[in-house]
Amino acid sequence: MATKDPTAVERANLLNMAKLSIKGLIESALSFGRTxxxxxxxxxxxxxxxxxxxKHGLKVRKSFLSYNKTIWGPLELVEKLYPEAEEIGASVRDLPGLKTPLGRARAWLRLALMQKKMADYLRCLIIQRDxxxxxxxxxxxxxxxxxxVIVGLLVGLNVIDANLCVKGEDLDSQVGVIDFSMYLKNEEDVGNKERNVQIAAILDQKNYVEELNRQLNSTVSSLHSRVDSLEKSNTKLIEELAIAKNNIIKLQEENHQLRNENKLILMKTQQHLEVTKVDVEAELQTYKHSRQGLDEMYNEARRQLRDESQLRxxxxxxxxxxxxxxxxIELAMKLLEKDIHEKQDTLIGLRQQLEEVKAINIEMYQKLQGxxxxxxxxxxxxxxxxxxxNKITVAMRQxxxxxNDLLTQTRTIAMSLVKCASSDTQDQYKLVKDISF
Incomplete structure (x- = not known):
């Protein structure tokens, strides 16, 4: 016959002993009262x-004084994998009578059994094989x-209650020896129907608990996947938040630049308006001087008309x-027409400047609107x-x-000259008419 692997045989023996131990503990707890x-x-x-x-397969860790082989290392790792185990780890480390890692591990097992969390803690541990x-x-x-398999069997221990005093017990110096006599049964025990019924009920409960354990494992795996997806979405949101912050900073910089540009545009517009105001004042002064000249010419024409009426x-x-x-008069009319054309050109220039100012104002209003x-x-x-x-436009219209009033006045003067000359001879009337028009 082929020889079996000794380690596989050891694992099978330990598994069978775990099954017998858990089964016997549950049976005795049911008959004893569960506490x-x-x-x-x-x-x-x-x-x-x-x-x-x-302890099976535990690696030997070298230290300065001796070789160390203890189960406290993997049990202490449960705190990092299962946040609820931090309390039990802190309680074990706070116990005053424990001096060795093995004693801490034994206290940890007892506290986990009282919390009914031993199966959960060890399941979280065996999943992380790396x-x-x-x-x-x-x-x-x-x-x-x-x-x-052993972790699945431990779920059945949740039906019992344990009241253990860990603080006063000497856990460092205990010798762990398996007593096989407890698991050897007589024929009378095997034939006991009531015990078999209890065992069957316990096995049914065990199967139910195992099925519940599988469902919980599937739920945990789905929760892990959801946690991973939430972490991914969280990272995406963080990246989007960083991008949004950068965009906000860029928009603030652009806003600052636009404000500076608006200030420059306002300054240029004010300067342009001041220059335009000076030009308009100069044009008004020239208009006043030209109007005084026209008034003098008008007075001179009236004087000449009186002299002509006396010397007709x-x-x-x-x-x-x-x-x-x-x-x-023809020379004066030409000068007047030239002056009128110049003023019309000036008015056209002022209108263009007014349209430019309006365009600048509209552009500034569009920029300042946002x-x-x-x-x-x-x-x-x-x-x-x-x-x-608007005041400038009103002044220009005036x-x-x-x-226009000056033109009408000159025409009126000419017509008056024509009327004065109408009483003379026909030749004189034509001559005066030619002079007037």
Missing amino acids: LDSDYPPLQQFFVVMEHCL LLSEFYEYHALMMEEEGA QDVENELAVQVSMKHE SEDGLKEKNEIIARLEEKT LEQSD
Whole structure:
């Protein structure tokens, strides 16, 4: 016959002992009343069996004084994998009577049983085989399927209550020896129907608990996947938040640049308006001077008209004077028309400047429309500028009206000259008409 692997045989033996120990503990707890204490023999044998299972395949760690081989290392690792185990680890480290790592491990097993969390803690441990490889050999029970089976069996211990006094018990110097006599049965025990019924009920409960354990494992795996997806979405949200912050910083910089540009545009517009105001004042002064000249010419024409009415009897001598006056009036009319054309050109230039100012104001209003509430003062300045431009347009219209009035006045003077000359001879009337028009 082919020889079997000794490590596989050891794992099978430990698995069978764990099954017998857990089964006997549950059976005795059901008959005893489910509440157990530290002196109960099946419970002591259960801890001894669990200690042997956890020690199987444990790596030897070298120290300065000796070689160390303890199960406290992997049990202490549970705190990092299962946050709820931090409390039990802190309680074990706070116990005053424990001096060795083995004693801490034994206290940890007892506290986990009282919390009914031993199966959960060890399940979380055997899942992380990459971390367990630091403490166990590859052929260890905790690294193989037998470890998962034992963890599944431990779920059945949740039906019992344990009241253990860990503080006063000497856990450092205990010797863990498995008592096989407890698991050897007589024929009378085998034939006991009531015991078989209880065992069947326990096995059914065990199967139910195992099925519940599988469902919990599937739920845990789904929760892990959800946690991974949430972590991924969290990282994406963090990246999007960083991008949004960068965009906000860029928008703030652009806003600052736009504000500076708006300030420059306002300064340039104010300077342009001041220059335009100076030009308009100069044009007004020239208009006043030209108007005074026209008034003087008008007074001179009236004086000449009185002289002509007094000297109309000497038509022949006065004719030469009228001819010279005709030339002077034509020259004055040409000068007046030239002045009017120049003023019209000036008005066209002012209108163009006004349209440019309006275009600048509209552009500034469009730029300032998307800025903050602090730009209201700038809008008031623009409104004032528009009022000034409206005043300038009103002044220009008044200038145009005054020019039209001057033209009508000159025409009226000419018509009066025609009427005065209508009482003379026909030749004199034609001559005066030619002079007037």
